[in-house]
Amino acid sequence: MKLLAYATAATLALATPAFAKIATGSTVSDMSVVDSEGVTHNLSDFAGQRVILEWTNEGCPYVKKHYKTDNMQDLQREATADGDTVWLSVISSAPGKQGHKDNVQVAQWKAAYDVASTAVILDEAGDMGQAFAARTTPHMYIIDEDQTLVYQGAIDDNSSSNPATVDGATNYVRAALANLDAGEAVAMSDTQPYGCSVKYAS
Amino acid sequence: MRTVFLTLLMWLSAATSAFATTSLPVDTGKVEASLLSSHYTVAPGQTFQIALKTTLDEKWHTYWRNPGDSGEPVQISWVLPDVLSAGEIVWPLPYPIPTGPIINYGFEGAPLFPVDFTVADNAPIGSVLEIQADVYYLVCKDICIPEEGTLRLILQVSGEAELNDANAAEIAEAINRAPAAIDIRVSMQADDGALSLQFADLPSTVADGNFADAYFFPYDNTLLAHSDPQTVTIGSDGLQIDTTASFGWGEGFDTPQQGLLSFDLDGERTGRIVTVSTGAPLAIGLDASRPAPDGAGSIGLISALIGAFIGGLILNLMPCVFPVISLKALSLAKSAHAERSIARREAWAYALGVFATFALLVIALLIVKATGAALGWGFQLQNPVVVGLIALLLFAVGLNLIGAYDIAGGSYQGAGATLAGRGGLTGSFFTGALAVLVATPCTAPLMASAIGYALAQPAFITFIVFMALAAGFAAPFVLLAYAPGLLMKLPKPGPWMVRLREVLAFPMFAAAIWLVWVVGNQAGIDGLVLVLMAMLSFALAVWLIQRRGIWKLLGVAAIVLAVALPFTARTVPASASGAASINLATDVWSPDRVAELRADGRAVFVDFTADWCVTCKVNERLVLKTNTVKQAFIDTDTAFLIADWTNRNDAIARELEAYGRAGVPLYLYYPAGDNSVRAEVLPQILTTDLVVKTLKGS
Numbered sequence: 001m002k003l004l005a006y007a008t009a010a011t012l013a014l015a016t017p018a019f020a021k022i023a024t025g026s027t028v029s030d031m032s033v034v035d036s037e038g039v040t041h042n043l044s045d046f047a048g049q050r051v052i053l054e055w056t057n058e059g060c061p062y063v064k065k066h067y068k069t070d071n072m073q074d075l076q077r078e079a080t081a082d083g084d085t086v087w088l089s090v091i092s093s094a095p096g097k098q099g100h101k102d103n104v105q106v107a108q109w110k111a112a113y114d115v116a117s118t119a120v121i122l123d124e125a126g127d128m129g130q131a132f133a134a135r136t137t138p139h140m141y142i143i144d145e146d147q148t149l150v151y152q153g154a155i156d157d158n159s160s161s162n163p164a165t166v167d168g169a170t171n172y173v174r175a176a177l178a179n180l181d182a183g184e185a186v187a188m189s190d191t192q193p194y195g196c197s198v199k200y201a202s
Numbered sequence: 203m204r205t206v207f208l209t210l211l212m213w214l215s216a217a218t219s220a221f222a223t224t225s226l227p228v229d230t231g232k233v234e235a236s237l238l239s240s241h242y243t244v245a246p247g248q249t250f251q252i253a254l255k256t257t258l259d260e261k262w263h264t265y266w267r268n269p270g271d272s273g274e275p276v277q278i279s280w281v282l283p284d285v286l287s288a289g290e291i292v293w294p295l296p297y298p299i300p301t302g303p304i305i306n307y308g309f310e311g312a313p314l315f316p317v318d319f320t321v322a323d324n325a326p327i328g329s330v331l332e333i334q335a336d337v338y339y340l341v342c343k344d345i346c347i348p349e350e351g352t353l354r355l356i357l358q359v360s361g362e363a364e365l366n367d368a369n370a371a372e373i374a375e376a377i378n379r380a381p382a383a384i385d386i387r388v389s390m391q392a393d394d395g396a397l398s399l400q401f402a403d404l405p406s407t408v409a410d411g412n413f414a415d416a417y418f419f420p421y422d423n424t425l426l427a428h429s430d431p432q433t434v435t436i437g438s439d440g441l442q443i444d445t446t447a448s449f450g451w452g453e454g455f456d457t458p459q460q461g462l463l464s465f466d467l468d469g470e471r472t473g474r475i476v477t478v479s480t481g482a483p484l485a486i487g488l489d490a491s492r493p494a495p496d497g498a499g500s501i502g503l504i505s506a507l508i509g510a511f512i513g514g515l516i517l518n519l520m521p522c523v524f525p526v527i528s529l530k531a532l533s534l535a536k537s538a539h540a541e542r543s544i545a546r547r548e549a550w551a552y553a554l555g556v557f558a559t560f561a562l563l564v565i566a567l568l569i570v571k572a573t574g575a576a577l578g579w580g581f582q583l584q585n586p587v588v589v590g591l592i593a594l595l596l597f598a599v600g601l602n603l604i605g606a607y608d609i610a611g612g613s614y615q616g617a618g619a620t621l622a623g624r625g626g627l628t629g630s631f632f633t634g635a636l637a638v639l640v641a642t643p644c645t646a647p648l649m650a651s652a653i654g655y656a657l658a659q660p661a662f663i664t665f666i667v668f669m670a671l672a673a674g675f676a677a678p679f680v681l682l683a684y685a686p687g688l689l690m691k692l693p694k695p696g697p698w699m700v701r702l703r704e705v706l707a708f709p710m711f712a713a714a715i716w717l718v719w720v721v722g723n724q725a726g727i728d729g730l731v732l733v734l735m736a737m738l739s740f741a742l743a744v745w746l747i748q749r750r751g752i753w754k755l756l757g758v759a760a761i762v763l764a765v766a767l768p769f770t771a772r773t774v775p776a777s778a779s780g781a782a783s784i785n786l787a788t789d790v791w792s793p794d795r796v797a798e799l800r801a802d803g804r805a806v807f808v809d810f811t812a813d814w815c816v817t818c819k820v821n822e823r824l825v826l827k828t829n830t831v832k833q834a835f836i837d838t839d840t841a842f843l844i845a846d847w848t849n850r851n852d853a854i855a856r857e858l859e860a861y862g863r864a865g866v867p868l869y870l871y872y873p874a875g876d877n878s879v880r881a882e883v884l885p886q887i888l889t890t891d892l893v894v895k896t897l898k899g900s
Contacts, residue, residue: 020430020446023395061340061348098345126302135304135429136272159274161340161348190449192423196346197272200302 021133035119036106053141057099062195076116092129094201136195153191230349243360266296270306281334285325289318314376381473388478397447400484420461424450440486514674549683553676555634560672586725590768593717600710729771736767791845805874
């Protein structure tokens with residue numbers, strides 16, 4: 001006699017389709033996204049370039065930790081300095097939710113924090129976030145020249161929201177980029193992301 | 203308003219005493235936090251509790267020790283005087299909190315986080331204890347706010363501890379509601395992104411249907427994908443949860459992990475802390491046709507086959523099989539010097555008998571297993587009827603060997619008189635069958651894990667492992683028949699064979715006596731007498747059958763009576779005496795008893811034994827019942843528990859299965875003051891030295 005029961009919470013939460021992440025080491029499928037300037041980008045446009053994705057939400061304390069200390073902006077500048085790496089900051093907050101921004105607000109935010117990403121993607125429907133299974137802000141992804149996902153997870157190994165913890169933390173993104181520059185495989189390619197949850201439309 | 207009231211209360215109490223058992227509340231924004239102490243005054247050496255109480259604004263939540271997909275756990279950092287030491291937070295039962303596609307684990311309402319404190323023995327009476335807690339928590343609704351605060355309490359050390367009834371009651375209730383640890387077997391396996399966990403020996407209520415909504419919260423953040431559904435399958439002996447593995451499995455989980463199994467029991471939500479290890483899937487009473495995933499930690503099929511083959515070889519040397527085996531050797535010696543083709547045919551007939559009997563036993567075992575009864579290898583010897591019949595059979599064979607009768611019409615086919623009293627192929631076949639029947643309970647160490655492995659596998663795998671066992675068992679004889687050199691080395695036939703055959707009757711009688719003793723243990727003194735009566739009846743039949751006419755018919759009737767008698771034997775409940783002795787008290791094993799004794803801080807030794815298990819009896823006689831060992835038990839205050847498997851017992855069968863065994867002996871040792879779930883497993887062949895060393899922890 002078999003009896004099947006589903007855990008309540010899981011069934012409640014999963015009225016939406018499964019929220020499965022892309023396996024590290026697999027090729028990302030093409031998708032087209034629109035940035036805050038109204039420009040449409042296809043992921044396939046960036047074949048041959050390195051792409052870094054950063055999920056962000058200005059109101060989130062963990063995001064603030066990295067922006068108020070200039071930690072995120074320094075990394076953006078550092079990574080894109082070679083002129084051949086693309087940094088996309090992605091905002092998947094639904095309208096009315098924390099961190100949601102229109103074009104003007106993005107411009108203001110970029111100016112206020114001296115944000116150095118290549119483009120800010122407006123993903124208010126959450127399609128791009130769901131495709132990558134972005135869970136937290138910040139949640140970081142690195143796609144290499146062959147459009148292979150080579151890193152996903154936290155920005156560093158200190159999951160506190162206290163800005164003082166930025167110093168002395170091991171920055172996983174920086175380490176992964178160093179691995180790639182040296183032509184090696186990424187040593188830490190999959191870490192547990194920390195932060196606030198991405199504010200999807202529920 | 204509440205804050206004002208509390209502050210007022212504080213002032214009022216401050217007027218009477220400078221000490222506070224409840225801290226001033228701190229409102230950090232969305233949360234109002236305070237500390238509660240279970241005592242007004244504490245005594246040196248005493249343990250008491252301080253709880254962090256957090257009252258959250260409606261719909262806001264804080265996080266459990268593993269926050270799930272995002273978030274941060276509640277954190278308390280204590281600043282304490284030297285004479286105080288703080289324990290771990292007793293976490294309340296968390297809830298899965300879904301927001302969109304993300305699942306977090308946390309709390310709403312007014313969760314309490316109790317912490318045990320111990321006062322040093324040398325704390326000066328009258329001294330003041332200033333206790334400070336720096337608390338930090340991330341509090342979220344749709345957005346998250348990190349909040350922190352500092353809380354202070356002042357207590358006094360006094361010769362007599364004085365309870366704050368209201369606080370103590372509130373803390374006690376929180377501790378009672380918090381998940382308690384239980385010692386059940388939990389195993390997990392990840393395969394290609396799929397994660398499966400089996401929880402065995404849950405409360406019996408699991409199967410009664412008033413158990414629902416099981417959900418597993420791991421302590422480790424990287425064990426499973428929090429936002430994926432957990433599919434629960436309830437079996438008769440536990441449950442299985444299937445979900446998605448997380449990337450922590452890239453490294454694997456070599457050390458046991460802790461987690462929380464939450465469920466609704468009789469409509470009330472509760473939870474238990476369990477320890478889960480990576481290992482072979484546990485049987486939880488689902489239908490046996492389910493393909494078992496190849497979990498790490500279980501022996502592989504190839505090594506099981508090899509182990510089974512070697513085990514089969516070793517079986518030939520077992521004391522309970524030896525008399526039967528020597529018969530076979532004898533008949534081979536006879537045919538060695540005749541036609542080699544005859545020797546080969548006989549060897550193959552013997553092998554066929556071995557294979558056929560193993561196959562029958564496995565099929566019977568699988569059928570019984572499928573019907574849900576907990577059995578183990580050697581089950582045919584757990585039934586007094588079967589044991590009685592085998593005893594009768596051995597007695598009959600003994601009589602035949604010693605020359606009391608001869609079914610083959612007066613001319614012995616040499617000395618290879620066999621079970622059915624016939625020589626040649628049929629005889630060889632039945633010798634093989636008999637050898638298997640008496641061999642099975644002697645699970646040699648190598649065979650134990652192979653059988654354990656096989657029984658946990660799908661039917662087909664079980665079958666081929668047992669066939670490997672049969673192959674190993676029959677191999678020496680087939681080899682003998684095919685190696686002319688070896689055969690020629692066997693001595694020439696002659697009158698010595700008749701002598702040897704007569705001598706061999708005595709081990710048969712000895713084996714019969716042992717089995718009669720087993721029946722006596724199973725079916726009491728009446729059962730024992732029944733079997734002896736059957737033997738008498740058979741002996742009479744042998745004498746009558748050699749007469750003529752009516753006497754011969756009476757003889758046949760006596761045979762029928764002899765065979766029928768053992769069927770009237772009835773199992774009586776095992777007595778609780780076991781291996782009791784004058785100066786070492788023993789106790790009957792049960793999982794609860796083990797837990798009870800361990801809770802009292804005693805070391806526990808468990809002897810899984812059965813009357814029909816020769817190895818067990820040898821170990822008991824030569825090691826466990828010696829004065830040296832008994833003295834070691836008394837010196838170390840180790841509890842001696844006996845799990846007697848002479849008669850069928852589901853709990854024992856399950857425990858054996860948990861340790862990957864299908865038969866006895868199994869010796870377990872739980873050191874004192876160690877709270878690991880699994881016991882140390884001692885070897886199947888004990889020595890006095892080894893047991894004493896184990897007990898004394900050297």
